[in-house]
Amino acid sequence: MNNKDEAVISVKGLTKKFGDFTAVNNISFDVEHGRIFAFLGPNGAGKTTTIKMLTTLLSPTKGRIRVNSYDPMHEKDEVRRSFGIVFQDPSLDDELTAYENMEFHAILYHVPKNIIKQRITHLLNFVGLWERRKDQVKTFSGGMKRRLEVARGLVHHPKILFLDEPTLGLDPQTRNSVWEYLKKLNKEEEMTIFFTTHYMEEAERVADMIVVIDHGKIIKTGTSKELKKETKTSSLEDAFLKLTGRKIRDENATSLDRMRLRSRVWRR
Amino acid sequence: MKGVVYAMWLRQLKRYWRSKERMIGTLAQPVLFLVALGFGFGPIFQKAGGGDYMQFLAPGIIAMSILFTSMFTGIEVIWDRQFGFLKETLVAPVPRTHIMIGRTLGGATVGVLQGTAIGIICLFFGFKITNMHYIPLALVFMFLTAVMFTALGTAIASRLQDMHAFPIIMNFLIMPLFFLSGALFPLEGLPKAVEFVARIDPFSYCVDGIRGTLNGSVHIGLATDFAVVAAATVIVLAVGSYLFSTIEI
Numbered sequence: 001m002n003n004k005d006e007a008v009i010s011v012k013g014l015t016k017k018f019g020d021f022t023a024v025n026n027i028s029f030d031v032e033h034g035r036i037f038a039f040l041g042p043n044g045a046g047k048t049t050t051i052k053m054l055t056t057l058l059s060p061t062k063g064r065i066r067v068n069s070y071d072p073m074h075e076k077d078e079v080r081r082s083f084g085i086v087f088q089d090p091s092l093d094d095e096l097t098a099y100e101n102m103e104f105h106a107i108l109y110h111v112p113k114n115i116i117k118q119r120i121t122h123l124l125n126f127v128g129l130w131e132r133r134k135d136q137v138k139t140f141s142g143g144m145k146r147r148l149e150v151a152r153g154l155v156h157h158p159k160i161l162f163l164d165e166p167t168l169g170l171d172p173q174t175r176n177s178v179w180e181y182l183k184k185l186n187k188e189e190e191m192t193i194f195f196t197t198h199y200m201e202e203a204e205r206v207a208d209m210i211v212v213i214d215h216g217k218i219i220k221t222g223t224s225k226e227l228k229k230e231t232k233t234s235s236l237e238d239a240f241l242k243l244t245g246r247k248i249r250d251e252n253a254t255s256l257d258r259m260r261l262r263s264r265v266w267r268r
Numbered sequence: 269m270k271g272v273v274y275a276m277w278l279r280q281l282k283r284y285w286r287s288k289e290r291m292i293g294t295l296a297q298p299v300l301f302l303v304a305l306g307f308g309f310g311p312i313f314q315k316a317g318g319g320d321y322m323q324f325l326a327p328g329i330i331a332m333s334i335l336f337t338s339m340f341t342g343i344e345v346i347w348d349r350q351f352g353f354l355k356e357t358l359v360a361p362v363p364r365t366h367i368m369i370g371r372t373l374g375g376a377t378v379g380v381l382q383g384t385a386i387g388i389i390c391l392f393f394g395f396k397i398t399n400m401h402y403i404p405l406a407l408v409f410m411f412l413t414a415v416m417f418t419a420l421g422t423a424i425a426s427r428l429q430d431m432h433a434f435p436i437i438m439n440f441l442i443m444p445l446f447f448l449s450g451a452l453f454p455l456e457g458l459p460k461a462v463e464f465v466a467r468i469d470p471f472s473y474c475v476d477g478i479r480g481t482l483n484g485s486v487h488i489g490l491a492t493d494f495a496v497v498a499a500a501t502v503i504v505l506a507v508g509s510y511l512f513s514t515i516e517i
Contacts, residue, residue, distance in 0.1 A: 055359050057517045081361035091352035095283050107275040108360040136286070 007066070008033040008160060008192050009054065014063030016049050016216075023049040025216035026063070031209070034190040036183070038197065038207035040240060043249045046216040047196045048088055051164050054194075055085055068159055084109070086153035088164035088196075090145060094138035098129050098148055101137060102155055109156035116155075123151040126181065127174070143169055150178055157185065163195035167202065175199075179206055200237035210236075214244045272362045273370035280341065280374025284381075294340070298333040298386045302326065302393060305452065318454065326387075326395035327479035328451030331413060334383040335471060338414045339442055341375030342421015345512075346428055355517055364513035372418045372505065379414030380407065387482075398484045405490075406481035409497065413474040416501040423508035426515050445471045455487050470500040 007030035016024040024046040031037045041047050052058035054065060056072045056079050065072050068082035092101050102120040111119065124130040127147035137145060146169050153161065161182075167175040183206065185191045197203055203210060204224045212220040212227070220227060220243050224236050231239040284291065306322045313321035348354040357367050384407075387395075397403065424437060448462065449471040455463065466472045477493035480486035486493070 052517060057355065057358060059516065077361065077363060080359055083359075085359055087352065087355055089352055091354075091356040093279065093283075093348075093353045093356075094351060095286055096279065100279075100282070104275055104279065105356070107271050108357065108362060110271075110361070 006033050007031060008068055009037075009194065010064075010066040011050075011054075012064045014050070014053065014065060015061045016046075016053060016058065017061045022216050024053070024060075027213065027216070027218045029211050029218060029221060031192060031194060033192055034186070035208045036186055036193045036195070036206050038195055038203040038210045039213065040196065040200070040203055040210060041213040042244050045213045045244075047213060048164055050213070051085075051162055051194075051196070055083060055162060056080060082158060083160040083162055084153055084156055084158035085162040086150055086164065086166045088168070090149070092137045092145060092149060092152075095136055097134050097136055098124065098140070099133040101148065102152055105152045106155050109158075111156050119155060123154055126177070127151045143171070143174075146170055147174060154181070154185070157189055157191065160192045160194060161185075163193065165196055165198065167197060167199060175202070182206075200235070200240055204236040212240065212243050219243055272360075272366045273373065276357075276367055276370025277374040277377065280371060281377060283344075284341075284378045294333070294337050294382060295385060295389075297336070298329045299389060301332065302329045302386075302390065306393060320394075322390075322394050323396065323483055324454070324479075324485070325452065326390040326393070327482045328449075328475050330383045330387050330390065330410070330482075331449075331471070331475045331478050332446055332451055333386040334379045334410055334413050335417050335446055335474075336442065337382040338375055338379035338417035339421040339437075341378055342372070342418040342423075342508075343425045343434070343437070344375075345371075345422055345425035346431055346434075349425075349517070350430060354515070358515060358517065364515075365509045368419075368422060368509045368512040369505075372415060372422060372508070375418035375421070376411060376414035379418060380410050383410045383414070395483075397482050399481075402481040402484075406478055409474060409477035409481060409493070412497045412501045413471075413478070416470065416474070416497070416504050419501070419504045419508035423504065423511045426508070426511040445469055448472075449475050450487065451475045470496060473497050473500075 009031035011030070012028045014024055014027050015022065027046075027050070039047055039050070049058065053060050054067055054072060056076045059073055067079045070078040070082065072079045093104070096104065099120065102124065103116065106116045106120065121130070124133055127150065129144060129148055129151070132140070132144070137148065140148065150166055153163070153166075167178060170178065179202070182193060186193055207224060210222060210224055210227060211218055220230070222230070227236060227239045227243075228234065231242045233239045233242055302325065306325050310321040313319070313324070318324065345354065348357075358364065360367070391397075448465045449469050450466055451471070455466055455472070458466065473488060473493045473496040476486060476488045477490060477497055480490050480493065
């Protein structure tokens with residue numbers, strides 16, 4: 001078992017290039033066991049790419065990663081057994097019902113049969129979708145889908161939970177109750193939580209540790225307090241703006257995806 | 269492993285069952301082929317001494333419906349990629365091979381159901397099954413055909429990002445596999461080049477096996493058919509599993 005203070009995620013010199021474009025540029029950080037870790041950065045900073053590499057979906061160009069002391073490149077199955085994830089973009093099966101999506105996830109993650117039903121019932125009630133459990137997901141609104149995805153991510157209790165902008169598009173009520181729930185899991189089950197968000201006050205409130213990344217490089221690491229102190233600002237949002245500048249980023253996930261696609265088409 | 273394969277299999281069946289449009293759409297095409305070609309070429313075929321064309325054609329159309337349905341279900345991986353569901357299965361703590369197998373078995377089951385439905389429709393158009401004892405063997409051929417082409421579709425889709433390449437797959441793979449297989453015409457007395465292509469087309473052996481078991485007219489030989497179909501299925505399944513397990517998002 002890991003103890004607190006021991007790194008459950010360790011990244012050294014991680015780099016990812018798509019053709020000529022460097023999405024992640026030589027980054028290093030450690031996430032200690034049982035922490036709530038915020039990975040912040042403007043659009044296109046390299047957050048999702050990093051998460052994809054940590055979660056075995058993408059292979060790095062260079063660098064060393066350890067997730068729960070396993071290597072996502074060569075010990076994929078062990079790594080996949082260590083974490084759960086809520087993706088940034090949709091990942092539900094539209095033609096299955098809400099309940100079926102939850103159940104499918106439970107089977108995929110080997111949740112014991114005797115607790116599947118109870119946990120799904122609890123979580124669907126928790127995100128207010130119990131009444132709609134028998135409806136196909138394609139009839140859901142964006143917010144409902146998001147709530148379902150967050151609920152699905154909590155069906156099993158992994159050692160590490162990755163949340164890529166989990167609260168995007170959720171109302172403040174849901175956002176708050178989701179974080180209450182996550183903090184409880186973090187405390188009671190010592191679940192390490194690795195999340196990204198654009199809501200700075202959210203990060204300020206829950207994160208034990210913050211890394212700010214921009215243009216694929218880590219520009220600051222510390223607690224919210226340390227970040228504010230170093231930048232002489234009064235809120236994390238101001239600190240963030242001071243660190244990353246006020247310029248609005250023109251790059252976005254789609255152009256990055258397209259670039260990746262193109263480079264892949266030519267390579268294969 | 270059982271749970272995951274079953275869950276994946278069930279999902280494919282649910283998707284098939286819930287989309288009645290797709291079901292009807294994929295039944296309509298083979299029926300059109302059956303009616304247009306069967307009745308259109310029937311008299312000429314008869315005059316040329318080939319016998320009852322419907323009797324010859326029906327197994328070919330059954331095989332065709334399996335080929336098309338299975339390929340499309342395999343290629344559905346691209347949709348899953350675009351709608352994001354693929355990620356959910358790819359990060360799960362289960363070997364990707366199991367996901368691939370469950371998915372392939374699901375697609376294959378759909379293919380066999382579709383083929384059986386077409387087979388029953390054929391009976392209404394005058395097709396006669398000559399030896400009932402061979403039906404289980406016919407189902408084996410149908411199932412292997414379905415597995416092979418679902419796996420092939422999955423293998424191809426594992427390396428594609430979107431549907432843009434679909435017309436290429438359709439025109440340069442599925443159509444040639446089908447048209448050059450002896451599904452529509454006997455393989456006897458063909459020009460050397462066409463005969464050669466038919467011989468290297470694995471689908472020819474599927475057609476011959478299904479036809480041989482359903483109405484007793486074999487061209488290649490059931491043993492050879494079975495050996496080739498089984499071997500091709502294993503190979504495609506292995507390659508497909510490998511390609512699927514190395515998908516990057």
